[in-house]
Amino acid sequence: MTTRRTFLASLLAASAAPATGWAAVGDPTYLAAAKQGDGSFVLVGLREGGEEAFRVPLPARGHAACAHPTRAEAVGFARRPGTYALVIDCISGEVLHELSAPQGHSFNGHGAFSADGTVLFTSEQVAEGSAGRVGIWDVEAGYTRVSDFPTHGLGPHELRLMPDGQSLVIANGGIQTDAFDRTKLNTDTMQPNLSYVGFDGTLLEKVELEPELHENSIRHLALRPDGLVGFCMQWQGEEGAATPLLGLHRRGEAPVLCEAPLGDELVMQGYAGSVAFAGEGREIAITSPRGGRMHRFSETGAFLGAVSRTDVCGLATHEGGYMASDGLGGLILVKGETPTPLRRADVAWDNHLVRIAG
Amino acid sequence: MTYRLTLCAALLAAPLVAPLAAPAQAGVPEALSAHILPGFAGFAQATETLAGAAQADCTAASLREPWMHAFDRWNAVADIHIGPSETGALPVAFWPDSRGFTPKTLTRLITGEEEVGRDPVAYADVSIAARGLYPLEFMLYDPDFWDYEPGSYACTLVQTMTRDLARQAAALDAGWEEQFADVLRTAGQEGNATYMGEDEAVRALYTQILTGLEFTADTRLGRPLGTFERPRPTRAEAWRSGRSLRNVLQDSKGAYDMAAALADWDLPQSKAALDRLYELAERVEEPSFQAVDDPSERLHVEILQQQVRALSDALELEIGLRLGIQPGFNSGDGD
Numbered sequence: 239m240t241t242r243r244t245f246l247a248s249l250l251a252a253s254a255a256p257a258t259g260w261a262a263v264g265d266p267t268y269l270a271a272a273k274q275g276d277g278s279f280v281l282v283g284l285r286e287g288g289e290e291a292f293r294v295p296l297p298a299r300g301h302a303a304c305a306h307p308t309r310a311e312a313v314g315f316a317r318r319p320g321t322y323a324l325v326i327d328c329i330s331g332e333v334l335h336e337l338s339a340p341q342g343h344s345f346n347g348h349g350a351f352s353a354d355g356t357v358l359f360t361s362e363q364v365a366e367g368s369a370g371r372v373g374i375w376d377v378e379a380g381y382t383r384v385s386d387f388p389t390h391g392l393g394p395h396e397l398r399l400m401p402d403g404q405s406l407v408i409a410n411g412g413i414q415t416d417a418f419d420r421t422k423l424n425t426d427t428m429q430p431n432l433s434y435v436g437f438d439g440t441l442l443e444k445v446e447l448e449p450e451l452h453e454n455s456i457r458h459l460a461l462r463p464d465g466l467v468g469f470c471m472q473w474q475g476e477e478g479a480a481t482p483l484l485g486l487h488r489r490g491e492a493p494v495l496c497e498a499p500l501g502d503e504l505v506m507q508g509y510a511g512s513v514a515f516a517g518e519g520r521e522i523a524i525t526s527p528r529g530g531r532m533h534r535f536s537e538t539g540a541f542l543g544a545v546s547r548t549d550v551c552g553l554a555t556h557e558g559g560y561m562a563s564d565g566l567g568g569l570i571l572v573k574g575e576t577p578t579p580l581r582r583a584d585v586a587w588d589n590h591l592v593r594i595a596g
Numbered sequence: 597m598t599y600r601l602t603l604c605a606a607l608l609a610a611p612l613v614a615p616l617a618a619p620a621q622a623g624v625p626e627a628l629s630a631h632i633l634p635g636f637a638g639f640a641q642a643t644e645t646l647a648g649a650a651q652a653d654c655t656a657a658s659l660r661e662p663w664m665h666a667f668d669r670w671n672a673v674a675d676i677h678i679g680p681s682e683t684g685a686l687p688v689a690f691w692p693d694s695r696g697f698t699p700k701t702l703t704r705l706i707t708g709e710e711e712v713g714r715d716p717v718a719y720a721d722v723s724i725a726a727r728g729l730y731p732l733e734f735m736l737y738d739p740d741f742w743d744y745e746p747g748s749y750a751c752t753l754v755q756t757m758t759r760d761l762a763r764q765a766a767a768l769d770a771g772w773e774e775q776f777a778d779v780l781r782t783a784g785q786e787g788n789a790t791y792m793g794e795d796e797a798v799r800a801l802y803t804q805i806l807t808g809l810e811f812t813a814d815t816r817l818g819r820p821l822g823t824f825e826r827p828r829p830t831r832a833e834a835w836r837s838g839r840s841l842r843n844v845l846q847d848s849k850g851a852y853d854m855a856a857a858l859a860d861w862d863l864p865q866s867k868a869a870l871d872r873l874y875e876l877a878e879r880v881e882e883p884s885f886q887a888v889d890d891p892s893e894r895l896h897v898e899i900l901q902q903q904v905r906a907l908s909d910a911l912e913l914e915i916g917l918r919l920g921i922q923p924g925f926n927s928g929d930g931d
Contacts, residue, residue: 273925301931317931457931476694478692478694500724501683501686502683505677505683509930511926511931527924530927531682545789546678546682546790547789547790548799548800548803548924550926551926564926565925566792566793566796566925567792568792570789577789582793586925587925587926588925588926589929589931
């Protein structure tokens with residue numbers, strides 16, 4: 239009998255068909271969704287220096303994209319709660335496949351490929367009750383739906399492939415939303431968690447923060463090749479609580495919360511939008527578009543400093559530092575405490591800047 | 597309208613277009629020279645006077661007037677939260693203090709006669725809840741605190757706090773004058789990672805104006821109003837010193853003044869809205885909003901709140917719309 243486990247194993251073992259790689263679209267390092275001056279939306283490939291490698295149209299505002307590891311293919315997710323995701327050929331701009339969430343599910347804005355690009359995992363929730371599901375799609379069969387398994391929490395947001403290539407780390411935001419109007423239903427009792435899950439859905443480890451931080455919704459993730467996970471949060475409790483917005487975790491250990499001094503923490507307005515490790519992995523940063531700020535921390539959680547930039551949100555690892563993007567079109571390189579403007583593009587960069595693997 | 601501003605308005609009408617190589621200087625230098633820099637200089641001077649007065653006579657009765665004056669000067673620039681003020685405004689004005697950290701920290705310092713309270717330099721490391729204008733309000737106006745004797749620990753603490761405040765004000769003044777003013781003035785020039793276009797500097801100042809008015813409407817007025825069933829008068833800002841209404845007016849005027857300096861075209865609707873706000877303020881009988889549990893007084897304060905919002909709407913129309921400034925793409929989103 240073909241179990242889900244053996245089926246997945248056979249998928250992962252199948253060699254990817256030769257196809258046109260990222261070199262064909264100018265070797266971009268990053269993907270970013272954006273809004274153009276005329277109000278239309280695009281997906282843009284950016285090189286290490288911020289130059290534009292390609293630009294293809296998107297039918298509507300996206301949330302995050304995820305990049306196929308080898309082929310010039312990106313999956314763009316609609317804003318939450320979305321019912322579709324689009325597989326886009328970054329060479330032609332053509333929509334290769336339209337992925338529909340199963341009846342009663344919605345996409346939650348993020349997804350991840352397996353290391354060899356044969357499987358796509360999508361973050362989803364069941365509309366009624368907000369239970370999290372990981373959707374599994376067979377890429378080689380034209381992105382067909384295979385099955386799904388639980389995220390082990392409510393309202394999952396980002397999920398990422400662990401460096402072992404055999405498990406996922408999932409940010410379960412913990413928020414139960416109304417199936418129709420997205421109203422938050424459970425902020426009093428919400429319990430976010432960080433879950434590590436095997437490809438067969440087995441829960442490997444679950445991390446919850448102390449009870450007084452139960453309103454700190456865990457939403458976005460960064461990974462270091464050695465397995466250190468950075469998770470950033472959005473506070474749902476009383477304004478001005480100045481709770482930490484970043485945590486570090488390594489499998490089998492207790493999480494470390496990264497706190498900024500009170501005055502700095504308050505400027506972030508309880509909101510972190512993106513998280514990324516710096517190039518060499520010795521530091522990690524989060525952005526707050528609401529506070530117009532980026533906060534840097536050491537790999538052990540010590541506050542290193544802030545960079546101010548209006549509406550900054552996108553953040554990704556850059557050789558030696560970070561690349562940050564913002565709603566005013568800015569692309570800024572941050573090395574150590576020094577921000578260097580690369581250029582201001584003629585678009586408003588959307589929430590996330592995604593680094594293409596490899 | 598001047599040629600310079602015509603150029604600028606055209607540039608800003610399409611905010612997503614890359615900036616010109618030699619950017620026009622729409623109003624930013626004027627906002628700095630006519631409003632922001634004199635504002636911080638005035639506050640620095642007023643706090644120096646306050647600290648000097650405390651050195652000569654630390655008692656509450658002799659310090660209320662210079663403290664009032666310092667607060668008046670602060671209100672011109674209180675709602676600016678960029679540059680040195682991004683983190684520097686909060687230790688001057690830590691409010692609202694929903695968990696009551698200010699009285700708790702003061703009580704702890706005084707009861708324990710903690711040494712840090714005698715050292716104006718070390719005092720910079722004390723919790724921001726015990727620094728700046730609001731803890732001084734407790735010391736000068738709250739019946740649990742104000743009746744201290746010359747020579748007492750509390751007297752020395754007040755001297756330390758006023759000196760610390762003057763140091764903060766001097767640092768803000770210097771930070772703006774010597775550093776951040778140039779960051780705004782050189783917006784769009786090579787190497788400026790804070791403002792990558794001149795329009796971004798305009799936008800930053802404009803945002804300070806609108807968020808300041810929003811804070812006045814939602815928090816300075818909204819907090820004491822609470823709900824009709826449960827008004828919360830003691831949640832008003834600076835009610836102990838009776839300056840709640842005065843702050844609302846001065847903060848609104850500060851926003852308008854900065855807007856008027858930023859735009860060198862006329863702002864007739866905004867000016868009318870500000871004038872109307874001052875007229876409506878005369879109907880409020882209790883300037884510390886302590887009578888908001890009385891339905892007619894409550895109505896007067898609610899009308900004031902609506903008028904602050906009307907001022908904000910007028911500025912949005914007369915500046916934001918004209919310049920094509922749109923709300924933040926990501927900050928207004930979420931996820």
